Amino acid sequence: MELLSVNVGRLRAVEHTSAASGLSAVDKQPVAGPVRVFAPGPRGTGASGVEGDEIGDPRFHGGEDRAVSAYAREDLDRWERELGRTLADGAFGENLTTTGLDVNGALIGERWLIGSGAVLEVTGGRVPCSTFQGHLGEQGWVRRFTRAGQPGALLRVIEPGTLRAGDPVRVVHRPDHDVTVALLFRAATLERRLLPRTLVAAPWMESALLKTAREYTEKHGGG
Template sequence: MEILSVNVGRLRAVEHTSAATGLSGVDKRPVPGPVRVLAPGPRDTGASGVEGDEIGDPRFHGGGDRAVTAYAREDLDHWERELGRTLADGAFGENLTTTGVDVNGALIGERWRIGSGVVLEVTGGRVPCNTFQGHLGEKGWVRRFTRAGQPGALLRVIEPGTLRAGDPVRVVHRPEHDITVALLFRAATVERELLPRTLVAAPWMESSLLEVAREYAEKHGG
């Protein structure tokens, strides 16, 4: 298991964004290492946990619970076949493109040690938006991506440090529950009746997903 590339995005004007500025950093490109990774502070600060990566809309991106994003090269390869086009590392706006890592099967609260220093903790799955759809230029992409249930992971920084392409990834902790990135994503999108079940992962869950799960459970029981 290893990091294939570390990807960052610079702010640029895009048509499909909810950001008041009209800017987005979704177009991420691989950069040579080493790259510093650190906890960027609370939600809504507009900060990524990856040095050089810029956030266009801090309401939905960046902050402590969403400091870093990861997507598996294996899933990008799947979408290359589905879409009939080449998808470079970083094409889905992910900071880390991995290989050999079961990103969508990772447990909420699972910790990865990358290289010798960085430790990241899985907090949830990436929810697609119109900016992502506009970036890819695929009609109906949000619905199609959602139905596929391969969202990639959001991560918080537990131990900061530097990383680069080729760094090994080791799972160093797995909590005692069965809520995976993929399951939480389905619960938050197409199978909301699963939301109360996901609350066993509440101590580790990304804050906005946790709010959705708690509100649903209060309204519907569970």
Template sequence: MRLLSLNLGRAAAVPYTDQPQGLTGIDKRPVDHPVLVTAPGPKGTGGSGLAGDAVCDLRHHGGDDQAVYAVAREDLDAWERELGRPLANGSFGENLTTEGLDVSDAVIGERWQVGAELVLEVTGGRIPCRTFQGHLGERGWVRRFTQKGATGAYLRVIVPGEIRAGDAIRVVHRPGHGVTARMEFRATTTERDLLPRLLDAGEALHPEALAQARKYVARQGG
């Protein structure tokens, strides 16, 4: 398992985002130099966990629980076959393009060591948005991405560190509850009956998903 590509984005003006300033950093491009990864701070104030990476819409992106976004190269390859077009590393706006790691089915709370120091923890899956659809230029993309459920994974920073493309990735901790990033995505989008299962992941879950699951259970009288 390794970090195939390390990708950073710069703020750019585009016509397809509802971000107030019309800017997005979704167009991530591979870099060949080391990058420091740290916890960026609370959502709404902190952006990306990667130095030099732009996050423009702080309402929905960035912050400690979405500090890093990872996508498996294998999932990009599957989309290439389905869409009939090449997808470069970084095409999904991911910071980390991995190889040999099942990212979408990573367990919430699973921890990865990337390189010598950095430790990341899986918090949940990625919700597709208008900006993502505009960036890909595919009609009906939000629906297609949601149906497939290969969400990639958001991660928080447990131990900061410097990484670069080619670094090894090791799973150093995997909880036994079985709640995956894919399951969290399905529960919070199309299969709300799965929401009670998310509680098994506890505080490792993204706080917004955890609150949603607790609210659902309370309404059901559970």
């Protein structure tokens, strides 16, 4: 298991974005590194947890529990075959492109040791938006990506450090529950009846997803 690339984005004007500024940094490119990762502070400050990476809409990106994003090269390869086009590392706006790691099967709260001692903790899955769809230029992409159920992971930084392509990735902790990135994503999107089940992962869950799960459970019961 290793990093294939570390990817950062710079703000630029795009047609499809929810940001009032009209700017987005979804177009992320691999950098040689080393690249520092760190806890960036609360969401809304405009901060990514990856040095050199910019945030277009801090309402939905960045902050402590969305500091870093990861996507598996194996899943990008599958989309290449399905879409009939080349997808470079970083094409889905991910900060980390991995290989040999089951990103969507990672447990919420699972911890990865990478590079110079950086420890990242899985908090949820990436929810697609119109900016992502506009970036790829695929009609109906949000629905298609959602139905595929392979969102990639969001992570918080537990221990800061530096990363570069080729760094090994080791899973150093797995919590005692069965809520994976893929399960939480399905629960938050197409199978909301699963939301009460995901609350066993509440201590580690990304805050917006946790709010959704709690509100649904309060209204509908379950668990």
